[in-house]
Amino acid sequence: MTEISADRAQKGIAAAAAKAREIGSAHSISIVDSGRNLLAFHRMDNALLASIEISQGKAYTARSLNMKTGDVTQYVQPGGPFYAMETSHRTPLVVFGGGLPVELGGKVVGAVGVAGGSIDQDVAVAEAAIAAITKG
Template sequence: MPRSSTTLSLSDAKRMLEAGEAKASSIGIAYNIAVVDASGALVAFTRQDGALIGSIDLAIGKAITARLFDKRTSDLAKMAQPGAPLFGIEQSNGGKVVIFGGGLPVKVDNQIIGAVGTSAGSVEQDIAVAEAAAAAINQGVDS
């Protein structure tokens, strides 16, 4: 069925959370996973039993950051190092920008329709869980 919306729906977000939870379970770490729509507003969030409390805001912040800047948070982290072009970006938007890996925009037909953010493991694990969640949307994710 052709997609008629240019933003993630609740149904999309639920599929993404389920896929992210499955990946987190395969890693063996309880995760916090957040999905935002095209406007950057939270659509859905899950905190698996035992997931780190301190990672709740990080997961949500990564999703919002990925949508605010339409970039993977891991890419922003590289560009925000001292001497790099976006040094200090984490201080923007009221200091709520999160530049650890694990946030990424979600695209359909090359249009960003939302973003996902994950937090609880290493940066590499966070990225893997976010990618699994985003892959639940048929046309994939920003690379």
């Protein structure tokens, strides 16, 4: 498989929402394809309004850089090699945890972005989405 199918994206959304309910938090969940285009989105009841754009920004960032958004933080700090990079793009880059690239067959084919809870909650929900998307 070279792309995330719409069916797999919806399975990812469902798994992420189930994980969020399990841990008692409300999130926005975004899934982008390899071109950073929004493929699937879900805002849970009572999720913060800001979580809509933040989740999409996390997915966009994770796919743009092919890395976890939480790992980007160290590079954009004062004195870091990419200081202030997150403010230099038309589409804002989000540089804290909750955005994860999706790999299939050793190739990055998209990303998941989750926002609305703590960083640890966002990451756990994103990991649930990826597990469902990549399940053979």
